[in-house]
Amino acid sequence: MKTLLLKKEEVSRLICVSEVICTVEEAYKAFNSDQVEQPDYIGIHLPSPRGEIDFKVGYDKANEVISMKASSGGFINNPTAHGLPSGMGTILLLDARSCALICVMDGSLITGLRTGASGAVSVKALARKNAKKITSIGTGNQARMQIRMINETMKIEEIHAWDRNPHTLSKYKTDIESEFGIPVIMANSKKEAVEQADILITTTRGKGSLVEPEWVKPGTHIVAIGTDQQGKQELGPEIFRNAKVVVDSIAQCTEKGETWHPLNKNIITKDDIHGEIGEILLGKKPGRENDDEVTIFDSTGMAIQDNVTSIKIYRNAIERDIGTFFEFFE
Amino acid sequence: MKTLLLKKEEVSRLICVSEVICTVEEAYKAFNSDQVEQPDYIGIHLPSPRGEIDFKVGYDKANEVISMKASSGGFINNPTAHGLPSGMGTILLLDARSCALICVMDGSLITGLRTGASGAVSVKALARKNAKKITSIGTGNQARMQIRMINETMKIEEIHAWDRNPHTLSKYKTDIESEFGIPVIMANSKKEAVEQADILITTTRGKGSLVEPEWVKPGTHIVAIGTDQQGKQELGPEIFRNAKVVVDSIAQCTEKGETWHPLNKNIITKDDIHGEIGEILLGKKPGRENDDEVTIFDSTGMAIQDNVTSIKIYRNAIERDIGTFFEFFE
Numbered sequence: 001m002k003t004l005l006l007k008k009e010e011v012s013r014l015i016c017v018s019e020v021i022c023t024v025e026e027a028y029k030a031f032n033s034d035q036v037e038q039p040d041y042i043g044i045h046l047p048s049p050r051g052e053i054d055f056k057v058g059y060d061k062a063n064e065v066i067s068m069k070a071s072s073g074g075f076i077n078n079p080t081a082h083g084l085p086s087g088m089g090t091i092l093l094l095d096a097r098s099c100a101l102i103c104v105m106d107g108s109l110i111t112g113l114r115t116g117a118s119g120a121v122s123v124k125a126l127a128r129k130n131a132k133k134i135t136s137i138g139t140g141n142q143a144r145m146q147i148r149m150i151n152e153t154m155k156i157e158e159i160h161a162w163d164r165n166p167h168t169l170s171k172y173k174t175d176i177e178s179e180f181g182i183p184v185i186m187a188n189s190k191k192e193a194v195e196q197a198d199i200l201i202t203t204t205r206g207k208g209s210l211v212e213p214e215w216v217k218p219g220t221h222i223v224a225i226g227t228d229q230q231g232k233q234e235l236g237p238e239i240f241r242n243a244k245v246v247v248d249s250i251a252q253c254t255e256k257g258e259t260w261h262p263l264n265k266n267i268i269t270k271d272d273i274h275g276e277i278g279e280i281l282l283g284k285k286p287g288r289e290n291d292d293e294v295t296i297f298d299s300t301g302m303a304i305q306d307n308v309t310s311i312k313i314y315r316n317a318i319e320r321d322i323g324t325f326f327e328f329f330e
Numbered sequence: 331m332k333t334l335l336l337k338k339e340e341v342s343r344l345i346c347v348s349e350v351i352c353t354v355e356e357a358y359k360a361f362n363s364d365q366v367e368q369p370d371y372i373g374i375h376l377p378s379p380r381g382e383i384d385f386k387v388g389y390d391k392a393n394e395v396i397s398m399k400a401s402s403g404g405f406i407n408n409p410t411a412h413g414l415p416s417g418m419g420t421i422l423l424l425d426a427r428s429c430a431l432i433c434v435m436d437g438s439l440i441t442g443l444r445t446g447a448s449g450a451v452s453v454k455a456l457a458r459k460n461a462k463k464i465t466s467i468g469t470g471n472q473a474r475m476q477i478r479m480i481n482e483t484m485k486i487e488e489i490h491a492w493d494r495n496p497h498t499l500s501k502y503k504t505d506i507e508s509e510f511g512i513p514v515i516m517a518n519s520k521k522e523a524v525e526q527a528d529i530l531i532t533t534t535r536g537k538g539s540l541v542e543p544e545w546v547k548p549g550t551h552i553v554a555i556g557t558d559q560q561g562k563q564e565l566g567p568e569i570f571r572n573a574k575v576v577v578d579s580i581a582q583c584t585e586k587g588e589t590w591h592p593l594n595k596n597i598i599t600k601d602d603i604h605g606e607i608g609e610i611l612l613g614k615k616p617g618r619e620n621d622d623e624v625t626i627f628d629s630t631g632m633a634i635q636d637n638v639t640s641i642k643i644y645r646n647a648i649e650r651d652i653g654t655f656f657e658f659f660e
Contacts, residue, residue: 001414005335008659039372042387044396046426053429055398057372057385066374068385070398070422072429082428084331090422090431090658092400096376098412099383099402101420104434106658324656328420328436329338 005324006105006317014316015113017152020309024117025281027060027308028248032278035061036304038249051075051086058303060311064096067307069107091310101328103314107306110313114305116145118248119201119223120153122297125280125287126246127199127221132157135197137190137211137234138204139163139172142225144179146201151180159184162193164208191215201225206232206258213238218292224258228300235296237262243294244274252300259298335654336435336647344646345443347482350639354447355611357390357638358578362608365391366634368579381405381416388633390641394426397637399437421640431658433644437636440643444635446475448578449531449553450483452627455610455617456576457529457551462487465527467520467541467564468534469493469502472555474509476531481510489514492523494538521545531555536562536588543568548622554588558630565626567592573624574604576617582630589628 006014030036037059045052051074059066073087089107094100123131131154136143139161150156159176161184163169173184187193194200194215199222202211206226213236216222222243226234240262247253250273254263262268275285277297288295317323336344360366367389375382381404389396403417419437424430453461461484466473469491480486489506491514493499503514517523524530524545529552532541536556543566546552552573556564570592577583580603584593592598605615607627618625647653 001418005656005658007657037374039374042369042372042385044367044369044387044389046429050427051429053396053424055372055385055387057374059374066383068398068400070424070431072424075428078428082430084428084430088331088429088431088659092420092422094383094400094402097380098405098408098414099376099381099418100412100414101400101418104658108659326335326654326656327337328335328434329418329438 001100001327001329002325003101003328004103004314004317005326006103006313008106008108010317010322011106011109011313014313014322015309017149019312020113020117021120021149021152023308023312024114024305025121027302027304028121028278029281030060030062030308031249031302031304032276032282032284038303041303049077056303056306058307059096060304060307063311065307065311066094066096067303067310068092069110069303069306071107071111091306093310093314105310105313110306110309112141112145114309115142115225115299115301116149118299118305119146119225120149122223122246122277123150123199123221124153125277126295126297128219128288128291131198131221133160133196133198135160135193135200137162137193137200137202138226139168140203142203143172143201144175146203146223146225147176147180156182158182160187160193160196161185162187162190199223202234204234206234210234210236211239212236216294218294220294222294222296224296224298227258229256230260233261234258237265237267239294240268240296243296245272245296245298246274246277246280247298248277248300248302250276252302253298257298257300331430331657331659332655333431333658334433334644334647335656336433336643338436338438340647340652341436341439341643344643344652345639347479349642350443350447351450351479351482353639353642354444354635355451357632357634358451358608359611360390360392360638361579361632361634362606362612362614368633371633379407386633386636388637389426390634390637393641395637395641396424396426397633397640398422399440399633399636401437401441421636423640423644435640435643440636440639442471442475444639445472445555445629445631446479448629448635449476449555450479452553452576452607453480453529453551454483455607456625456627458549458618458621461528461551463526463528464489465523465530466491467523467530467532468556469498470533472533473502473531474505476533476553476555477506477510486512488512490517490523490526491515492517492520529553532564534564536564540564540566541569542566546624548624550624552624552626554626554628557588559586563591564588567595567597569624570598570626573626575602575626575628576604576607576610577628578607578630578632580606582632583628587628587630
């Protein structure tokens with residue numbers, strides 16, 4: 001039995017931005033078509049200053065592939081102590097017809113890619129058609145990835161950015177302007193940045209101050225990325241009161257997404273959640289219905305996004321004859 | 331970063347029976363010394379005639395290694411439809427200090443080995459010192475493995491075996507007699523076999539008729555292997571009423587082990603469980619206290635057994651320079 005091994009560098013060559021947007025869209029649709037089994041994930045928190053490692057399993061019935069992603073993050077001493085990145089990942093793909101191991105690939109890039117794509121998919125489904133200005137609260141790797149992906153789906157005229165750390169902010173401006181030629185305006189305050197937004201993206205990891213409801217103008221689409229577990233928060237919960245709330249997974253977002261906060265404060269009930277994004281993509285529920293509503297997309301990240309994206313990478317590898325085969329048994 | 335790849339054939343060369351008994355003993359002790367984190371496992375049941383795949387994660391704090399075993403079984407059409415075994419396995423080992431992937435090894439052999447060793451460890455701790463006769467209810471692979479392992483820990487004078495299928499039974503007799511030179515008596519009934527037992531081993535996968543309490547003579551040690559999930563059962567629950575009940579994990583055995591049945595029927599309460607085997611191995615609780623008591627060891631199988639056993643395999647591989655290194659990233 002042959003297993004394909006794919007290195008990080010090969011993975012990066014094997015998938016492009018527009019393909020990830022397609023695979024994530026496909027994943028969301030599959031999730032809302034009873035084509036997905038996605039059990040609760042396993043997480044192990046190591047003692048500080050180490051981070052966490054998660055094991056996420058997804059079964060995609062349409063493709064008949066089971067994926068398992070082991071993904072670590074927050075090992076802040078790794079670069080100095082071990083010469084390793086602070087987070088790493090490995091993905092196993094199993095043919096669900098036999099449970100044969102068909103692929104072991106480096107999984108460091110996939111989380112970033114599929115998370116970036118989730119924002120772009122939501123922009124297509126929920127942002128105003130005349131949206132031009134993006135506000136980025138948070139200017140780290142995922143903030144850049146969001147721009148890279150959203151830039152595929154619309155014409156971004158300018159980006160208003162804010163970060164607690166002025167150096168990070170200024171680096172972001174340089175990088176984005178040189179990579180995409182989109183002007184970046186460094187805001188003096190979070191408020192100043194948010195007030196400009198047609199699309200507001202939050203990627204701060206949810207530990208800082210909140211975006212206040214009065215800063216959000218009508219018609220804004222909010223992409224809430226940074227909150228994916230209890231204890232994190234980026235948006236003032238009152239923002240949810242009159243917004244159209246769309247989530248990747250109701251089960252996940254009500255438990256550990258941004259949506260948990262307004263639910264916990266009784267600002268909204270579960271019934272006020274408009275739906276899951278897959279339902280909108282499948283046409284089961286409407287997306288944006290007018291130019292004034294505030295839409296929120298709460299993304300906690302799902303195993304099926306890793307699954308469908310890594311299947312695409314695997315198939316591209318087979319087609320292009322990239323990677324190394326290894327026989328774990330004969 | 332270099333990851334060691336180990337094939338099935340290499341794994342089989344890298345560990346011997348006595349080492350597995352030691353690693354499983356070490357695993358049980360670690361489990362009862364707060365050295366282990368072992369979250370609930372993830373299981374996916376595929377539609378019939380396919381089987382199941384489980385993902386089990388264990389963190390061994392003493393060795394600072396996290397293991398993940400993906401293990402499938404019950405894919406009865408694999409040999410004919412895909413030319414593959416009905417069950418396969420893959421183990422990842424991660425250095426818990428950085429979460430670097432240090433090893434990917436074939437995991438098909440480990441479940442069988444560590445399960446076999448669990449019986450042997452329990453025999454050392456709980457069987458009568460003058461035990462000579464083993465009864466084997468079930469004569470499949472795991473029944474053979476139990477003999478292989480227990481044979482390391484005591485002198486087996488004869489084996490009384492029973493199986494629903496007379497062909498399987500007769501094959502077992504031939505194999506065991508030729509491999510170990512231990513005479514195997516093929517019983518005419520389950521009752522006839524059980525009545526002979528100093529040590530009774532049940533490995534039937536828990537779908538057939540039960541061992542009745544009146545067949546079990548005083549002083550018998552029972553190794554209950556076949557029941558590891560709801561819906562399986564091998565022992566009449568009344569056997570538990572006056573027995574010394576030892577489990578691998580109270581959490582697991584009361585939920586899906588043989589012990590669930592007498593609890594469910596109120597024949598015993600949780601307080602009647604004598605303890606976990608690690609407590610006995612550590613001297614925190616007594617093992618067998620006289621030659622008349624019936625002892626039961628209920629084994630559901632724990633991730634930490636896979637973990638410690640695969641660490642040993644990995645270390646042996648490094649020491650003996652066996653395996654193939656692969657760089658998933660540079």
